[in-house]
Amino acid sequence: MASDTTDPAADLPAPRADGRRARGDRTRHDVARQAAMSATVHGLDAITVGALAARTGHSKSGILTVFANREAIQIAAVAEARTLYLRHVVEPSWPAAPGAPRLRALLDNWVAYLRDGVFPGGCFITATSVEYGRREGPVADAVRGLAREWLDLLEAELSAAGSDSPTDDAFRIDAYLRAANTRYQLFGDEVELERARRLSLDVLGA
Amino acid sequence: MASDTTDPAADLPAPRADGRRARGDRTRHDVARQAAMSATVHGLDAITVGALAARTGHSKSGILTVFANREAIQIAAVAEARTLYLRHVVEPSWPAAPGAPRLRALLDNWVAYLRDGVFPGGCFITATSVEYGRREGPVADAVRGLAREWLDLLEAELSAAGSDSPTDDAFRIDAYLRAANTRYQLFGDEVELERARRLSLDVLGA
Numbered sequence: 001m002a003s004d005t006t007d008p009a010a011d012l013p014a015p016r017a018d019g020r021r022a023r024g025d026r027t028r029h030d031v032a033r034q035a036a037m038s039a040t041v042h043g044l045d046a047i048t049v050g051a052l053a054a055r056t057g058h059s060k061s062g063i064l065t066v067f068a069n070r071e072a073i074q075i076a077a078v079a080e081a082r083t084l085y086l087r088h089v090v091e092p093s094w095p096a097a098p099g100a101p102r103l104r105a106l107l108d109n110w111v112a113y114l115r116d117g118v119f120p121g122g123c124f125i126t127a128t129s130v131e132y133g134r135r136e137g138p139v140a141d142a143v144r145g146l147a148r149e150w151l152d153l154l155e156a157e158l159s160a161a162g163s164d165s166p167t168d169d170a171f172r173i174d175a176y177l178r179a180a181n182t183r184y185q186l187f188g189d190e191v192e193l194e195r196a197r198r199l200s201l202d203v204l205g206a
Numbered sequence: 207m208a209s210d211t212t213d214p215a216a217d218l219p220a221p222r223a224d225g226r227r228a229r230g231d232r233t234r235h236d237v238a239r240q241a242a243m244s245a246t247v248h249g250l251d252a253i254t255v256g257a258l259a260a261r262t263g264h265s266k267s268g269i270l271t272v273f274a275n276r277e278a279i280q281i282a283a284v285a286e287a288r289t290l291y292l293r294h295v296v297e298p299s300w301p302a303a304p305g306a307p308r309l310r311a312l313l314d315n316w317v318a319y320l321r322d323g324v325f326p327g328g329c330f331i332t333a334t335s336v337e338y339g340r341r342e343g344p345v346a347d348a349v350r351g352l353a354r355e356w357l358d359l360l361e362a363e364l365s366a367a368g369s370d371s372p373t374d375d376a377f378r379i380d381a382y383l384r385a386a387n388t389r390y391q392l393f394g395d396e397v398e399l400e401r402a403r404r405l406s407l408d409v410l411g412a
Contacts, residue, residue: 041340043249121340126388130336133391134247134327144392171401172378175385179377182332182384185339186350195377 027066028076030056035077036084040121044074044128044139071139078142081124082149088113090153099161100204103173106157107200110177111193114184123181125150150174161204173200233272234282236262241283242290246327250280250334250345277345284348287330288355294319296359305366306410309379312363313406316383317399320390329387331356356380367410379406 034055035047049070053060067073093105114122121127125147132143151170158166158173180196183189240261241253255276259266273279299311320328327333331353338349357376364372364379386402389395 043251043337045249046251127336127339129388129392130333131249133333133388147392168401168405171385171398172382172405175381176378178385178388179381182335182339186335186353192377195374196381199374199378 023062024066027056027058027062029080030058031063031067031073032076032080035073036081036124037120039077039081039131040119040124040127042121043131044077044143045131047073047077049073071137074139075142078128078139078146081119081128082146084118085113085124085146085150088116088118099157103154103157103161103204104201106154107173107197111197114181114193115190122185123178126178126181169203172203176200229268230272233262233264233268235286236264237269237273237279238282238286241279242287242330243326245283245287245337246325246330246333248327249337250283250349251337253279253283255279277343280345281348284334284345284352287325287334288352290324291319291330291352291356294322294324305363305368309360309363309367309410310407312360313379313403317403320387320399321396328391329384332384332387375409378409382406 031052034052035044038047038051038055047070049060049063052058052073053063056063063073067076089106089109092109093102096102096105119127128143129147132140151174154170154173155166158169163169176196176199180192183192237258240258241250244253244257244261253276255266255269258264258279259269262269269279273282295312295315298315299308302308302311325333334349335353338346357380360376360379361372364375369375382402382405386398389398
């Protein structure tokens with residue numbers, strides 16, 4: 001610390017370090033959030049540090065202080081999308097009893113998550129699991145992990161609901177939700193979301 | 207035609223023009239095919255003239271003589287993918303009687319098309335309809351048109367098969383095929399393709 005500083009806080013390094021950490025946390029959060037949003041419209045692999053800087057108001061150098069490289073941003077985007085998915089779809093469904101009641105709540109909350117446009121291009125899991133289907137590496141691994149986690153959750157709840165074939169039924173429901181999302185994005189018709197919910201309830205009822 | 211030419215074919219313009227046209231057709235075909243293939247792995251919007259030149263062996267200037275711009279290549283890629291889809295999935299199914307027999311043939315040929323890796327990243331329709339879900343413009347319109355054509359085909363065959371609800375049943379079968387493709391790309395397990403065929407046959411049988 002230079003002795004000729006005129007900053008009255010110069011002898012108080014802890015608050016300044018906290019300030020830097022808070023700024024870093026804010027940059028990390030804003031950039032990961034923006035990358036997750038952009039991934040649903042333009043693809044997770046189309047993000048650039050320059051575009052993220054322009055969208056978030058953080059400098060490129062500030063972003064590259066917090067993230068080692070573009071890949072680290074992409075992995076943080078998957079983690080941020082998972083957080084949003086938990087907040088909007090999973091957590092509000094968890095008070096319902098395991099099995100059929102929780103699955104019905106998950107369907108309600110999933111339709112609301114799409115209709116409310118939590119992500120501008122719809123379901124993050126659908127977008128990235130198609131984009132990264134044939135790729136390898138840490139970003140693809142993060143995408144695979146998130147897709148697998150969702151499928152395992154569906155299958156566990158279907159088991160709890162007494163499904164004769166939880167793997168087939170999880171496949172059916174996941175397929176309906178993905179297809180509804182894709183059609184809703186392509187053609188803009190909300191009826192597809194309701195159709196997916198109705199056909200999924202048929203799976204539960206069967 | 208310059209009178210001092212030493213080219214013995216200089217007085218025969220027709221074959222030379224045919225040669226240029228044949229070269230142009232070859233360039234058009236090779237570039238559209240390569241762009242369609244690449245779209246299933248890296249995205250249709252990630253293609254560049256430079257990468258297509260490197261992959262096809264045609265020069266960038268030769269490519270840009272045939273195609274006005276990158277967008278024209280993307281639209282040609284959708285048309286080429288449609289041609290391949292017709293050749294591998296639709297045409298071999300058409301000799302079967304309309305309705306359930308043709309749908310069973312379509313399912314068989316669709317599974318073979320995925321298993322044979324006609325496109326390196328799996329189903330072109332799934333890849334591009336997710337990638338272009340929220341976009342506008344001529345490329346997005348071409349992608350929407352192809353997705354819609356496939357859904358209409360399924361729905362017409364389900365009507366011919368006597369389905370009580372061809373729209374719901376087409377949604378179900380399309381959803382199973384898309385989900386199976388995505389899981390096959392992500393996790394590499396062929397059992398997903400068989401699962402989609404089996405669950406689709408259940409729809410026909412119901």
